[in-house]
Structure formats: structure tokens, C-alpha cells
Amino acid sequence: MHGRTEASAEQAANWPDDIFSILQRYDVRQVPYVPDAGHSQLIERVLGSSTMRGIPLTTEEEGVALMLGAWAGGQRGVLLMQSSGVGNCINMLSLTQIFRFPFLTLVTMRGEWGEFNPWQVPMGSNTQGVLELSGIRVLRATHPDEVKDVMEAAASQAYNALTPTALLLSQRLIGTKVFVK
Amino acid sequence: MSKANLLDRRQVVFSLLADRKDAIVVGGLGASTYDIAAAGDHDRNLYLWGAMGGAVTMGLGLALAQPKLPVVVITGDGEMLMGMGSLATVGLQKPGNLSIIVLDNESYGETGGQVSHTGAAADLVGVARACGIADSRTLSTLAEIKAFAPRLQDISAGPRFANVKIDKANLDRVLSNRDGGFVLNRLRGSLGYQPI
Numbered sequence: 001m002h003g004r005t006e007a008s009a010e011q012a013a014n015w016p017d018d019i020f021s022i023l024q025r026y027d028v029r030q031v032p033y034v035p036d037a038g039h040s041q042l043i044e045r046v047l048g049s050s051t052m053r054g055i056p057l058t059t060e061e062e063g064v065a066l067m068l069g070a071w072a073g074g075q076r077g078v079l080l081m082q083s084s085g086v087g088n089c090i091n092m093l094s095l096t097q098i099f100r101f102p103f104l105t106l107v108t109m110r111g112e113w114g115e116f117n118p119w120q121v122p123m124g125s126n127t128q129g130v131l132e133l134s135g136i137r138v139l140r141a142t143h144p145d146e147v148k149d150v151m152e153a154a155a156s157q158a159y160n161a162l163t164p165t166a167l168l169l170s171q172r173l174i175g176t177k178v179f180v181k
Numbered sequence: 182m183s184k185a186n187l188l189d190r191r192q193v194v195f196s197l198l199a200d201r202k203d204a205i206v207v208g209g210l211g212a213s214t215y216d217i218a219a220a221g222d223h224d225r226n227l228y229l230w231g232a233m234g235g236a237v238t239m240g241l242g243l244a245l246a247q248p249k250l251p252v253v254v255i256t257g258d259g260e261m262l263m264g265m266g267s268l269a270t271v272g273l274q275k276p277g278n279l280s281i282i283v284l285d286n287e288s289y290g291e292t293g294g295q296v297s298h299t300g301a302a303a304d305l306v307g308v309a310r311a312c313g314i315a316d317s318r319t320l321s322t323l324a325e326i327k328a329f330a331p332r333l334q335d336i337s338a339g340p341r342f343a344n345v346k347i348d349k350a351n352l353d354r355v356l357s358n359r360d361g362g363f364v365l366n367r368l369r370g371s372l373g374y375q376p377i
Contacts, residue, residue: 065267072365094231
């Protein structure tokens with residue numbers, strides 16, 4: 001059996017709007033991203049915003065360098081990506097230690113919580129470890145009602161204390177991708 | 182192309198930056214950063230000693246944050262090849278104030294002069310143009326460099342891309358400051374931003 005019922009993502013989710021509001025409050029201007037289904041609602045809000053600029057990337061590491069440039073020019077950024085993208089960023093994450101700039105990334109998780117696609121599992125299983133080895137503090141949100149608080153903490157430590165931070169948005173939160181109904 | 186007439190990299194960068202005015206300059210790791218340092222240290226220089234492939238997107242972030250200032254990325258062919266996708270990212274955003282200059286010696290000079298892709302196959306001007314950077318050109322003579330330099334100040338007509346074929350001479354290193362925090366906060370300070 002490989003059929004699954006549609007997961008919680010089908011319900012009206014408020015947490016992407018909570019994230020968007022917090023990014024607005026911190027005056028985040030540049031939002032580089034490689035699309036992921038789990039980020040689709042947030043990306044739509046960003047692209048519809050008059051103050052934020054959504055910037056599609058060809059690979060996630062571009063976003064790390066872009067955020068350094070943004071901060072050098074006086075603007076805050078946030079990098080949106082899927083767990084597989086973390087692996088693409090490893091060398092570029094050196095910038096967070098060399099420059100001590102406000103680095104925040106929101107990572108939608110794959111390869112966990114009922115994953116159907118085995119190709120997502122190796123990187124998904126190592127996402128947190130790779131980030132921590134790269135000097136990034138990791139926070140995680142698993143339930144819709146905790147996203148706001150965890151995001152608030154992540155944004156505060158990243159933007160107020162220049163503590164490079166990743167917020168992992170669990171696959172349980174975003175809903176397991178359904179390949180076969 | 183006559184290999185005998187290839188340009189001297191230091192002369193190229195000096196000519197490009199001689200009248201830089203308020204421009205912000207990002208230098209790709211390796212010899213490009215030494216060339217920029219040799220042209221004169223400046224509060225608005227962002228020197229890279231690593232992060233290979235990141236120079237162009239760093240310049241993009243700066244250009245979007247400071248749309249009224251010219252932002253000039255000066256990097257090498259090897260660094261540009263590693264970040265080639267970033268030309269597509271720039272082509273999509275089209276910041277008018279961003280210029281990308283590649284010093285192309287068709288080799289990895291910092292690591293022993295191994296040949297790069299641009300010597301035999303890769304055409305970076307073609308790549309840039311195909312990524313949506315319409316103003317993409319080759320600069321072959323010092324006269325062309327000098328004629329091009331004032332265009333860096335035009336913040337409405339970019340993004341622009343220029344590939345400059347330079348000779349392979351391995352010049353003495355001119356070491357820039359390599360303390361990232363210092364360089365970053367000095368640049369931010371010159372734009373009116375304080376450390377946190």
C-alpha cells in the first residue's frame with residue numbers, strides 16, 4: 001500500500017501568515033528562495049508584498065551570498081529552501097562566520113515523517129547535523145500552533161544577536177507529499 | 182585572437198576604478214581581489230578570500246539594497262564558472278546599477294595555472310546574454326576599457342556584463358584586508374549604517 005490521505009496542509013494553514021507577519025515586523029526586504037511546496041503560501045505572500053522582494057535562485061548557495069550583499073547594503077534577508085538545499089549551501093555558509101551578519105533560513109523538511117521518496121531521506125536525515133557543523137543554530141517547529149513562537153525566537157536571535165539561525169519546518173507540519181492517491 | 186595583445190589585469194582594474202566615485206566594488210577570491218587592492222584600498226571594497234562562486238550574487242544583494250549606487254563585481258573566469266547560475270538570477274532581477282566584469286585568463290592562476298573552460302569551450306559573454314543580461318560584451322583593448330569605465334556609473338542601463346581577456350602573468354600578490362567583520366562594517370559605515 002502506498003496510498004495516503006491528504007495531510008494537514010489541506011487545512012487552512014495560518015502559520016505561513018504568522019511567519020510573513022514576523023518578517024514584515026523585522027523589516028526583511030530581500031527573500032531569496034528555491035521553491036518548495038511547503039513554502040508556496042509564504043512565497044505568494046512575499047511576491048504580493050510591496051516591501052519585500054522575492055528573488056528566485058538557481059541554487060540555494062546563491063541566497064547565502066545574496067543575503068550578505070543585502071546586509072552590506074543595509075537590508076535584511078531570509079532564505080527559503082527545502083532540506084535538500086542545505087547541502088548545496090555548505091561552503092557558502094562560511095560567510096556567516098567570516099562576516100557575522102544576520103542570517104536566517106527557513107527550511108521545509110523532507111525525508112522524514114512518512115516520506116514516500118527515498119531520494120529525500122539521506123539529505124533530510126542530515127539537514128540538522130550539516131547546519132550545526134556549519135555553525136548555524138537550529139530551531140524546529142512541528143505543530144501549527146508553535147510556529148509563531150519558534151519563528152519569533154529564530155528571527156530575534158538572527159536579527160538582534162547576529163546568531164546565524166535555521167528554522168526547520170517539519171514534514172509533519174507541512175504535510176507529507178502525496179505521490180499516489 | 183592574438184594572444185600577444187592580451188591585457189595586463191592590474192592595468193585593466195586600475196583603469197576601471199580610476200574614477201569610481203561612489204561605487205561599491207566586490208572582488209572575487211584570488212587574483213581579482215589582489216587587483217582591486219592594488220588599485221587602492223577603499224571603504225567600499227568588499228574583498229573575498231573564499232566563497233567561490235558567490236561574488237555575483239553578493240553584488241546582486243548590494244545592488245538591490247542600494248539602487249542609487251553603482252555596484253561593480255570584478256572576478257575571474259574560474260569564480261564566474263562556479264557561480265554561472267547567478268547570471269540567470271541577475272538576468273531575472275535586472276538591477277540597473279550592477280556591472281559584472283570577468284578577468285578571463287582562461288586558467289586557475291591561484292592554484293598553478295590549470296586551464297579553465299573558457300580557453301576552449303565556454304563563452305561567458307554568450308552565457309550572460311542568454312541569461313537575460315542584454316548588455317554583454319567582450320573588451321579587448323585598453324582603449325575599450327577606458328571607454329567602458331564611465332558606463333559603470335550609469336545606474337539605469339544595467340545590468341551589464343563584460344569579459345576581458347587578460348594575460349596569464351602571475352603577478353605579486355597585493356594582499357587586501359581579510360578580516361570580514363572589519364571590511365563589512367567599514368562598507369556599511371560608509372553607507373551610513375552603524376554596527377548593531
